[in-house]
Amino acid sequence: MRRRTFVRGVGGGSMLAVAGCLEREDEDDEPEEAQPEDENTLRVVTYSSMVTGETPAGAVLAEAFEEELPDAEIEWIVPEAGIEHYAQRARLEAEMNADVYLGLTPAELVFLDEAVSADVFERLERERLERDGRIRADLSFGDPDDRALPIDSGYVGLVYDESVLEAPETFEDLLAEEYAGTVLAQDPRRSAPGRAFLLSTVAAYGNEFVDYWEGLRENDVDVYERWTDSYVDEYLEETRPMVVSYTTDRIAANAADRSMERHQIATPDGQGYENVEGVAVFADTGRRELAYEFVDFLLSSQIQTEIAIRNAQFPALERQYLDLGTEFTAFARQPEQPVRFTYDELHGNLTGWLEEWGEEFGEDVIDDRPEIDDTGTD
Structure with missing residues (x-):
């Protein structure tokens, strides 16, 4: 039986405000987060509109992923301060307590690299991904360490x-x-x-x-x-x-x-x-195989369509892998x-x-x- 997915929020400051408090360790600033007991619980960091609202894409993603992998469960994590929350944890040499980051942008990745020297995300092992070749040629993070895969723009x-x-x-x-x-x-x-x-x-x-x-x-x-x-x-x-x-x-x-x-x-x-959004795998994840299954799952035609329609974003896949319908093409505008x-x-x-x-x-x-x-x- 598929288990309940849930959303957890964590605290933090603004992108620049956090940088000023990274030099000290303060328990009030960095509350410890409970580790999921089940090794099949995938902890996915994202932003609030992915998982809240009337018809969020995250709810569909979780249901479809858990149907594909009946033993799996997704725990959504919505950090108040986004990527800077993990920059702070890296500076404090704390565990990330997460497996995948969904919705990462190039600007956030650059901020992270300028804020810390630690390896928060790992270089992607692309040989683990069956659908890697589907991504549009014009989409790229330009990251020299190849840590993020585009999922929409x-x-x-x-x-x-x-x-x-x-x-x-x-x-x-x-x-x-x-x-x-x-x-x-x-x-x-x-x-x-x-x-x-x-x-x-x-x-x-x-x-x-x-x-x-x-x-x-x-x-x-x-x-x-x-x-x-x-x-x-x-x-x-x-x-x-x-x-x-x-x-x-x-x-x-x-x-x-x-x-x-x-x-x-x-x-x-x-x-x-x-604005390109991507997915990255945390370097200290203990659920690497499940994380890569989720990354590859995000590149399936069904899920790319759901993300495009529900998040109102252009999908990352080449057109031959998609059928977005006339409403999307009628209302989406490219500059x-x-x-x-x-x-x-x-x-x-x-x-x-x-x-x-x-x-x-x-x-x-x-x-x-x-x-x-x-x-x-x-």
């Missing part, structure tokens, strides 16, 4: 209400009076879409990106800690008519029967930052000019960009919730 742009605004054609348009007080964004230190939007501005303005953000501030941009705060709590409540989000949001909006008028897509200067920094371009630069942004705009970030209950990877 998405493009970050702007979602807007066409009954209120016209689409901004350029980044400069967002500084115009027409768009004053209209934009919802996210803290790039805590949010993957927020980080992608920041990197878009770095790509567009180079070292002058701080000046551009100063213009956004003068035009009354609202910056929230996480995507959930800005999109679910604010945009869906119609507090403002534009939000930094994914260019595939119309897929989810259509499925949820939300206003499509309010889910139009804008890609300033024709650009959208490509004319995808933007993506390579691993080498991010390494040595990302932390500095985030620190520079935080020094100038960190105090502007809005967090009006009574307690933190979301993940830094939203």
Whole structure:
């Protein structure tokens, strides 16, 4: 009989805040986590929207994996601070207490490498994977140590209400009076879409990106800690008519029967930052065989379709392995000019960009919730 899957949360700080407390070991900062007793329990780290909501992809993944391997059970772990939680554990030389990381981005991997020297994830043993050759040729982490396998990708742009605004054609348009007080964004230190939007501005303005953000501030941009705060709590409540989000949001909006008028897509200067999500195996896992079975399982046609539709992301597989249906292709939008920094371009630069942004705009970030209950990877 298939056993119950469950979700566990663990604490932590922001991507940059954690780096400041890594030098000391404090039991209050790092509570010990219970080890699962069953060797067939696979502990999978992910972000909250993978496992929460009305129809999360994680629930389908767990059910399908446990049907394929009846003795297996998935325990989802949702760290409040995402990858920085494991950077902290590595610096403290603590056990990871996890087997697989699902939803890792290149920026998070670079952050980890800049924060610690320990091997948190292992080099992938690709000979264990039967479906490795299915992945799109254009998707890559660019990691010289080959620790992560792409499982999907998405493009970050702007979602807007066409009954209120016209689409901004350029980044400069967002500084115009027409768009004053209209934009919802996210803290790039805590949010993957927020980080992608920041990197878009770095790509567009180079070292002058701080000046551009100063213009956004003068035009009354609202910056929230996480995507959930800005999109679910604010945009869906119609507090403002534009939000930094994914260019595939119309897929989810259509499925949820939300206003499509309010889910139009804008890609300033024709650009959208490509956010690749991947899966990695923790180096100290004691369940390596089960971990690799799960990684290969993620590359099956059925699961790639489920992830694409339920997470509203582009799948990692070549088209011949997929049948996404007309609704996905009708509502998913790719920018004319995808933007993506390579691993080498991010390494040595990302932390500095985030620190520079935080020094100038960190105090502007809005967090009006009574307690933190979301993940830094939203």
